[in-house]
Amino acid sequence: KNEVEQSPQNLTAQEGEFITINCSYSVGISALHWLQQHPGGGIVSLFMLSSGKKKHGRLIATINIQEKHSSLHITASHPRDSAVYICAVKGISGTYKYIFGTGTRLKVLA
């Protein structure tokens, strides 16, 4: 079993839909990172979270440390949101180890 699990692996949505991508982890962490990888390969950092909730535009990320779970929400999805979304966790202080999920491939249809 992977230490970081994402679901779903693939997601197809219609433009305008509300999208949720989930990330569960089994290790102690100091922070969780959501990344977006475009079809061309470039990676953009979306959020870094250690608690609570963050919002940027149409993107919202939440984390529940007790349940070891994070969600990434996209409101009013658009075809330009089509990308692979990757969750990564950073180990507790002293380990600095990054562990990545396998990613969720999102396709938003016009």
Added chain:
Amino acid sequence: DSGVTQTPKHLITATGQRVTLRCSPRSGDLSVYWYQQSLDQGLQFLIQYYNGEERAKGNILERFSAQQFPDLHSELNLSSLELGDSALYFCASSSFEGSYNEQFFGPGTRLTVL
């Protein structure tokens, strides 16, 4: 544009060879991270440097080494290359070394080993 530059963009080489990948962090960033993304392994953390010193090591093979220079640019050296080393290699930078600092990713170097 993240402000992080990586060269070269593409690299094709043969098994057994040695290559050097270069990364220039965003202006002012002290921390540099190297990642490998292969088709079968996904993204993996290789190594982190902060202000010239190694700070964290991930799944970096002994055939690979890295360093960060006084001007803060970093190089990843890959030697005795194998077919399985073919991958995208990303560099990222952040202001500081801690867990909570946002990382900015470079465009990546695509390495193909034939």
